[in-house]
Amino acid sequence: MTQTLSLRRPDDWHVHLRDGETMNAVLRYTTRQFARAIVMPNLKPPVTTAALARAYRERIIAALEPDAQFTPLMTAYLCDKTPADELRRGFEEGVFTAVKLYPAGATTHSEFGVTSTAKVGKALEAMQAIGMPLLIHGESTDPTVDVFDREAVFIETVLQPLLMEFPALKVVMEHITTEEAADFVSADTSGRLAATVTPQHLIFSRNALFTGGIRPHHYCLPVLKRERHRLALRRAATSGDPRFFLGTDSAPHQRVLKESSCGCAGIFNAPGALQSYLMVFDEEGALDRFEAFASVNGARFYGLRLNEGRITLQRHPSEVPEDIFLPGGGAIHPFLGGTFLPWTLVEQGAESS
Ligand code: DOR
């Protein structure tokens, strides 16, 4: 049985680092594990311009621990009226790595998102021309669509037509949750479609939302789905297919805001992220495919260099903290907080270049 695993430093291709006090409290959990991360732009107000992204990147860098080696990769929040030129300039100047498309109203802080893809044709055309990836929150916002069907309906009604209209646009389906999404990505032959997968969608089905009562800390969007979907995601993530890669969607919210009559969506999984993914790969007998999923596939898709440093994990239980306390009061409860995961991150090697 493998006891020690050494791998290239991994990246997180989807994370919410927030801002201010919350960012200061959560940032270290991402930077201790990952060399780079795609940082989501759904702040209030959202990161819609290159100037806002540059300023946000500076705030992240200023908040890093002194010995941290971490590169935040910034994204633009796409609005109906985002000028194509703003995206092109931001990308060419190295401020934006990608663009995030939230269907308006689909999730947390998405109210300024896209009301119809017809409205953003010029932006998508420009992105296609320069190879700038589009990261999609793939859920239908039609209120008549059942919440558990929103991803599958989005694929048929929005994603498929969009991919046909922009045949060379690079697209990442973020945080896929269904067998339909996994199959859709696997069936693509164009080579420009990929998907991120979160730990929670690999570990839990929707039953977890209702085990012994309502469990707000298991609520995120897209919501957990039924067991057959979880199994399909596990097959896809551990298959070795380079189109599937790590993206935690770590999304911290204070306990009081989740444990409420209208609790917000988002799971803060950064503290045990690598260990929880690794547990899944171990259970699936796919430890040999973990490095590709965590440290190679995403970088290749984005056309970025692979990290040089290495990390070591040991088969030895580590506890996920029960709570992360904020200096101004309040706490954030991490995914699997208060439980032990079978692996421990023991060592981070420095970047050699
Ligand atoms: O559960 C979620 N939380 N899904 C999202 O798409 C956004 C995120 C957040 O920002 O809290």
Ligand code: ZN
């Ligand atoms: Zn997200």
